[in-house]
Amino acid sequence: MKSNNQGHTARRLSAISLAICSGIIALQAQAADTAKNKAELERIEVTARKTVENLQEVPVTVTSIGATELLENGIQVLTEVQQFSPNTTLQASRGTNSTITAFIRGVGQQDPLWGYEPGVGIYVDDVYIARPQGAVLDLLDVQQIEVLRGPQGTLYGKNTIGGAIKYVTKEMTGDTTFDIQGTVGSYNQRDMKLTGQIPLIADSLYLGFGYANLNRDGFGEFLQISQANQDAENYNKDVTAARVTLEYRPSEALFLRLAWDKTDDKSNAKGGYRLLPSLLTDAPIPNSVFDSYTSMPTWNKVELEGYSLTARWDISNQTSLKYTGAKRDSYSPTNIDFDNTPLRIFDVPAIYDDTQTTHELQLNHRGEGYQLVSGIYYYDGESCGQFQAILEVLGQSLGAPGLTREVSGCNNSTSKAAYAQASIDLSEQWSMTLGARYTRDSKEATVNNGLVFDTVYPESGWIPGYQRPAGQLVPTVLDDDADWSRFTPRVGVEYQHSRDLMFFASYAQGFKSGTFNPRASTAEPAADPEIVDSFELGMKSEWNNNLRANLTLFSLDHKDRQYISVLPGATSADLNQRLGNIGKSSANGAELELTYIASEALSFDVALGYIDSDFEEVLDTNPTTGEIFDKSDRFSIANTPELTVNLGASYRIYSEFGDFVVNASYYHRGDYVLFEEDSLLDQDSYALVNLSINWFSQDGRWRVGLHGKNLTDEEYMIGGYQFVTPDPTAPNDPSKYTPGLGGDNTLVGYFGGPRTISLTVGYRF
Template sequence: MGNILTRRRLCATAAMSAIATALVLPIAAQAQEQTQAPSQAPQEESGRTDGINEIVVTAQFRNQSVQEAPLAITAVDAALMEARSQTNVEQLAQRAPSVSFSAGGQGGGAQTAAVNIRGIGQNDFQFPNEPGVGVYIDDVYYGISFGTAFDLVDLERVEILRGPQGTLAGKNSIGGSIKLFSRLPDADPDAYIEASVGSFDRISLKAATNVTIVPDKLFVRLTGTARYVDGYLDRLDYGCVNGVDVPGGNFATGDDCVIGTEGGQNVIAGRAAVRWIINDRVENNFIADVTRDRSEASPGKAIYLPASDTGGISYVTGPKEYTNYANYSGYLGTDNQYTFPAISYLNSWGVSNKLDIELSDNLSITSVTAFRHADGQSAWDGDNSPVNLSNNFSTFTHDQFTQELRLLASFGDLLDLTVGGYYYNADSNLGGRVNVGAAALDFNSNDPFKQTSISVFAHGVVHVTDRFNLTGGLRYTDEDKTYTFSRTSPIPGVPTDVRVASLNGITKGFQGSRLDWRVAGDYEIADDIRIYGQVATGFKGGGVNPRPYLEMQAVPYDQETATSYELGIKTMLFDRRLRLNLAGYKTDYNNYQGLVSACPDISPPGFPFCSATRNVGDAEIKGFEVEFDARPVEGLSIDGSLSYTDFEFVRALFFDTDGNPLSIIPGVTQAPFVPKWKYALGAQYEVDAGNLGTITPRVDWVWQSEMQSNIPNSIPGYLLGEVESRGLLNARLTYRTVDKDWEFAVAATNLTNEFYYMNKYDRVSQSGNAYGMPGRPREIIFSLKRNF
C-alpha cells in the first residue's frame, strides 16, 4: 500500500512541476517587463473600500448590475470565493440560499452531483434523467450530471440564478442555473502561483498568467492546477480486524488491517484562453480546457445491513468512524468471484468559441459554439461490506455539440431586445456491470443514448421610465431522445438472466416540445431601492426509465413543468455599506420525476424489483430568501443568507414493497435533497499592520436542516434515508504584504470536526440495505501565493 501511495505522490508531484515550469516562464518574463511600472492595485481589489463593490452579471443576456436584474441571483466574485476557502461548486452551493448540492452517490462516482434549487433538481445521474439545474461554463451548457463537481479555478465570478430560467438559459433549467465565468486575458499580467499543503497529505499547485501576443490585439491566458489528497475513509478487512474468515476472502496485507481508502483525489487540469480583439467592433474568445481525474471511489458507510444476509454478523462500523468493510468484491458462487478497483476516474475536455460582432451602435450579434467530451469509470460497493448485496461498476462516455446565436438590438432608451436560437446534440453511452447479490442478479450493460434539442427565443426589456421597466420572454423548445438497452451475461457460457434478457436490443424514445414564457416588472422606488415581481415557467425534458429489470418496466416519463411567482426587493443602503435583498416565491410544480423502488403497475404480479423514474405527482413549493452584505466600518465585512423552502406534494401516488398504494401525508412526505431551512453567516476583518502588510481573519458558518434522500419517506420502512441537519464552521487567516505580491494563508474547513452525511440511500426494498456518504472531516490547509 505504501509503495502505491508513494508512486501516486511522485506522479502528482511530477505533474505539478510540469505545470509550474510551463507557467512560471511567461510569468517571470512579464514580471521582468513590469519592474519599471508602479504597482497600483485597483481600489476594489484592496479590500479597504468605503462601500460594497458592484458585481456585473449577464443573466438577461446583457451586462447589468446584479441589483438591477429583476430576479433572484447570488453572484460571487473570485476574491470572496478565495476568502471563504471555496474551491469547488459544492462548497459555493453550501452558502447560497435555497441551493442543495449533494456530490456522488448511487454509483455515479465522486464527480456526479444532485443539484436542487428551490426544491427542484435531479436525484439520479442516469443520462435520460436530465439535470433540473443547468450548469454552464462560459455560457456553455453541460448536459449531464457526471463531472459537475467542478473546481473553482481562476474564475471571474459565479452566478446562481434561482427559479425557472426557461426563457433565459439554454436548456433544462427548471429549478435554476449555476453559471461559471472564467477570467478573460488582457494586457495586465494578472499572474500568480499558489502552492498548498495540508491534511491527508494534501499537496496542490495552481498557477495562471496572461501573455500579450500582439499589443492591444491578441492575448492568451494560461491556467493550470494539480491536486493530490489521500482518502479520508479507511476500508478495513473484517477478517483481519476480528480474526475470522468471511465470505469474499481477506484482502489486508498489513497490521493496520487497512486495504484501501475512499475519498482520495488526484486531479490535473489546464485551460488556455485566447482573446482576439479584431477591431473596435469585433472580438473573438476561444477557450480550451482539459481535466484528468484519477480519484478514489466515493466514500460510503453502511447504516443498515439485514442479519438474514450477513449471517448475523454486524458489518456496520462505529456510528462516527470514517471506516467501512467494503472490499468491492462480488460473487455468484465460488467460481465467479471478482473484485472491482475502488476508483472514480474522469477524463474531460472541451473547446468553445464566442464571437461578438457589433454591427452598429444599436445592433450586435453573438455566437457561442462549443464541443465537450467526457468519459469515466467508477466502482460502487453498494453495501460497504464483504457481503455481496450490491456491487456495481459503471462506465460512461458523453459527447455534446452546442450552438447558440443571439441578435441584440437597442431601440434608443425605450427597448432592449434579444432574439436567438439554440441547438444541442449529444451522443452518450452508459455501461458497466451490475451485480445485485441480494437478488442473485448479475449482468453487463452497454446503453447508447442520443438526444437533440432545438429552441428559439426572444427576450425584451421596455424602459417605461428611468425607474420602471417591463420584461418579457418566450422560448420554444423541441426535443428528441432515443435510448437503447443492452443486457448480456458477464460470464462466458452463462446465459443472460431471464429477468433482464428481454431488454437486450430494444429501443425506446421520447419526443416533446414546450413553450416557456416570462413576464417581469421592476421599479426603483428610491435611489438604490428596487422592487420587482415576475412570473416565469420552465421545464425538464421527459425520457425513458433507464433502470428497468424487465421490458415492461422500460416505460417513458413525461416532462416536468413549473410556474413560479416571485416578488422581491433589492436594496443598497447607508451609502453603499449594506446590501440587503429579499425574495418570496410560490411554484406550481407538475409531473414530478421521482426515482421509486416499487412499481407494481408496470411489473408482473409478485415481481418485487423496481428502480424506476416515474411522474409520481404534483407539488406546491413556497419559500423566501434573504441575502445581505455589510461593510459597517473600514476593513470589516459581514455577509449572510437565509432561506426557507416548503415543498408539499398536492397529488402523488406511491406504492409500498408489497405493491399496496400509499397516499401522501401532506406536510410530511418530502422531496429528496430539499432541506427546509438553510442559513449562512461569514465575517472578516482586515487589520492594517503598517509596513508589515495586512492580516485578515475570517470565519464562516453554514447550517441546513434535515432532508430526505428518497421517496416515499413518511412511512415505517422508508426512514433510513433521512440526512440529519448539520452545521459546519470554516476559518481562514490571510497575511498579505504591503505590495500584495505575497500572500500566506492557513485555512480550516469543518473546524469542529463535525461528522455528517452528505447524503444517504435507503435501498431496503432493493438490496436490503441502507448506506450514507460521510462528508469530509476537519482539514487544515497552508497555502503560499505569489502575485505578479
C-alpha cells in the first residue's frame, strides 16, 4: 500500500512539475513580448543565511514581504503573512488573540502549554521567541518579514524543523522623522500608531520610538452573561505596544543598538462556538459562529517585555563580528471555557509565566571564492505555569462542592550550540554549501498533578469574592532532568546557469528538543527529540527583467514525533495523558512563487503550494494487554491543506493628484483537519477575497488606504477543542456522540475574522 501511495505521489508531483514548467515557458514568452514596457523587477535583499544577500542568489526556500507590500495590503498582524507563503499556516490559537499556531510543510506544534517546544521558530531582529504566547505580533516599524520553509537546523538551530519566521525592524537613517497613522473600520476599529526617530548626536547617535494602541469591538458576544467579571465582547481587541531603540555609530566600522519593547494585550478571552447542543444546559447553539457562552471571567491578559543589545563590528571589508543578547519576560493569566456553557462543566483558568535569556556571537567572513557564517549560541529559559480543569457540575453530582484537576510545574531548559556554514565556489558556475551545528540541551522539570474535591482557581480573587481553599495541595508526580545533544548538517550544491537562472539541490536536518510531559500524572520519562530530514530541488530565475519564477520540489521525513495520548480512566473525571515518541510521517510537495511585471502600472503575484503528507506509522500500547499496535489509519497531518494558492494583482495610477495603488488578492486554502488523531473538526476548502485601494501624495507625506478583507464573508475554523467520541453503537452517524470529560458534548470551534472594511490615514513629518 505504501509503495502504491509513493508511486501515486510521484506521478502527481511529476504532473504538477510539468504544468508549472509549461506555465513558466508561457509566461516567459509573454514576458519577452512586454519587455518593451521597461518595467523591471526590483532587487529583494534577505538575511535568510544571516548575511545580506539577493533573494535570487540564496539557495534557500524563502518568501520575503517588504514594508511597502505590507502597507499597501493593509497587513496588520503576523498571522496574515501566511497567505503570501506557500504551505504555511499561521493562526491565532483558540482562546486568545496573541498565541500563535505555526505550521510549515506539515511540521509545527499545536499545544501551547509550557514545556512544549515549537516546530517553527519565531525571530524578532535575530532574537528567538521561545513561547507561542504573544507571538501573534502586531506589525510596528517593520522593514520586512521573511518566511524560511524547511528545516533550519544549521544557522537557526533546534525547534526550526518546519522553518523560521523572521521579523526585521528598520534601522534608523539619522534623519528626524515622525509618522502618525490612524485607522477606523468595521466593528468600531480604532487604531493609532506613532513611529519616529531623532538624532541625538548628528551622524552617530539616534533615538527611535514606536507606539501603537489597537482597539476593536468583538465580532460576536458572550450570551447570557450574569457576573460582574464578564464582558459581552467576544473576539474583541485591546492592545498597546511600545518600542524604544537607541542606535550608536561611533565609526563606519562599529554599530550598536539597544532596544526595549513591551506589549500589553487586554483583549477578552475568546469563547468558542458549540458545534453540538449541550447535554447539561438548555442554551441553544448560537446563531453566529462568533457568539458563545461562558461561566468564567472574560478578562484575559498577555504581558510581554524584552530588552536586546546588538553590536556589529566590521573588522575589515571581508570580516565582521556580531553579538546579539536579549532578555524577554512573558506573563499570561487566561480564562478558557472548554465547554462554552453558562455552567462550570469544563473550565480551564491558567497562568503562563516565562523568562528567557539568549546570547549569540557570530563571525562572518568573505574570502576569495568562499563565504563563511559561524557562531556560538546560548539559551536559558524558565517556563512555568498552572491550570485548573474545573469540573464543578460533575463534582456536585458526586456529592462534593466541586471537582478540580490541578496541574502546575516548570519545564526549564538551557541550550548551547556552535555552528558554521560555508558557501564555496567550485567554478564560475558551480558552488556548494556545507553547514553543521552541534547543540546540547538540558532540561529540568517538575509537575504537580492531582484532584481537589472543590472548585479551585489559580489565585484568590480570580473571581469576585472567591478565596482559594486553604490546605488544598496536590502531589508532585514528576521531578526529573535530562540531556540531549545533536549534530545537524546541511549539504547543498548550486549551479548558476546564467546571471538570472540558478538551480540548487540540498539536504538539511533539523531537530525539535526533547521534553517532559507538563501534564504528567506519573513519573514518566521524557520524550526524545523529533528529527526531520529534508531534501530540496529548486530553481530561481528571472526572465527579461520582468518575470521572476522560483520553484522548489521537496521531500521530508519526520521521525520520532512527540504526541500526547489521551486515554480514558476509571471515571470521566480522569485525564490520563501520556507523552511519547509514537509516530513518523512523510511529505512531498512543490512550491511556486511568481512575480510578473506586465507594465509599469500592472503586476501579478502567484504563490502556490502543494503538499502530500501522511502518517506512515503511529505506535501505541494497549494499557490493558501491553500489546504494541499501529494506529496510523486514525491519524492525519493537522493544520496542513493539500493546496494553498494566492493570486495577487497590483495596479498603479500616476497622476498630478498623487499615486493610486489598487491591490486585489484571492487566497485559497484546501480542506484540513485541526487534530491529528480521530479529528472531528474538519475545515472544508475556502477562499478569501481581499481588496485595497491606496493613495500617496506627490510629496510622499500623506497616504490613505481603504482595505477590505474577506469580502465574501467566509466562515472558517482555525482552532477548536474536542472532548467527545463518536457513539460506538452508531459509528457512522455524525450526530451521535459519547460525552467526554465533564459529562458534556464538548466539540468547539474557533473561527477566523469575518468581512471587515478599514480606512487608514497616515502622515509623515
